[in-house]
Amino acid sequence: xxxxxxxxxxxxxxxxxxxxxxxxxxxxxxxxxxxxxxxxxxxxxxxxxxxxxxxxxxxxxxxxxxxxxxxxxxxxxxxxxxxxxxxxxxxxxxxxxxxxxxxxxxxxxxxxxxxx
Amino acid sequence: xxxxxxxxxxxxxxxxxxxxxxxxxxxxxxxxxxxxxxxxxxxxxxxxxxxxxxxxxxxxxxxxxxxxxxxxxxxxxxxxxxxxxxxxxxxxxxxxxxxxxxxxxxxxxxxx
Numbered sequence: 167x168x169x170x171x172x173x174x175x176x177x178x179x180x181x182x183x184x185x186x187x188x189x190x191x192x193x194x195x196x197x198x199x200x201x202x203x204x205x206x207x208x209x210x211x212x213x214x215x216x217x218x219x220x221x222x223x224x225x226x227x228x229x230x231x232x233x234x235x236x237x238x239x240x241x242x243x244x245x246x247x248x249x250x251x252x253x254x255x256x257x258x259x260x261x262x263x264x265x266x267x268x269x270x271x272x273x274x275x276x277x278x279x280x281x282x
Numbered sequence: 283x284x285x286x287x288x289x290x291x292x293x294x295x296x297x298x299x300x301x302x303x304x305x306x307x308x309x310x311x312x313x314x315x316x317x318x319x320x321x322x323x324x325x326x327x328x329x330x331x332x333x334x335x336x337x338x339x340x341x342x343x344x345x346x347x348x349x350x351x352x353x354x355x356x357x358x359x360x361x362x363x364x365x366x367x368x369x370x371x372x373x374x375x376x377x378x379x380x381x382x383x384x385x386x387x388x389x390x391x392x393x394x
Contacts, residue, residue, distance in 0.1 A: 170325075200381060209369070210326070210384040259325045271382060273318075273325035 172274035189260030195240035196262035204257040250281045286385040304370030
């Protein structure tokens with residue numbers, strides 16, 4: 167089946183620094199990629215949708231200047247958490263689909279971000 | 283986007299059949315029903331997807347009544363490794379809606 171990877175799997179950073187998380191589709195071209203965040207024992211919350219070559223669409227309440235998303239190729243999307251703060255500590259998960267819609271979404275393993 | 287409602291948690295024992303029902307009263311004509319499984323600190327994993335009636339694969343069955351306002355995920359003979367959170371999602375597969383919204387999910391605990 168389709169495989170999505172994320173790097174790093176976990177990262178610890180100091181408050182005020184920026185962290186970049188990569189999401190790659192390894193064996194298929196991902197027209198659309200999605201970014202979620204998940205707090206402990208909570209459900210996944212969609213942050214943004216990105217289509218290759220265009221600007222990401224952010225969900226209401228998600229700061230686009232804080233969570234920078236770049237989808238420069240059909241196999242790579244990056245999420246940069248800028249000026250991270252402890253409240254940004256969370257589990258970040260990406261997913262990718264092979265069509266413009268959400269049909270057949272494949273999820274990455276997630277990235278655990280801890281901001282100290 | 284159709285909202286889904288599931289039980290928050292369920293308990294079962296090894297070897298039993300588990301049925302998790304999801305309500306989606308506002309499901310639209312183009313919407314498919316998809317179930318995902320998630321283990322702690324991992325991304326969700328696709329289990330099964332269907333539009334109507336019954337769908338079966340090697341790990342589960344999905345029952346969808348004619349009105350499509352609910353669906354039931356059936357896990358036959360669960361084992362300890364089936365302890366996880368199960369999410370029911372409803373999404374437009376025609377490409378008109380390009381996102382999935384996760385509900386609360388059902389936390390299944392399997393006991394020996």
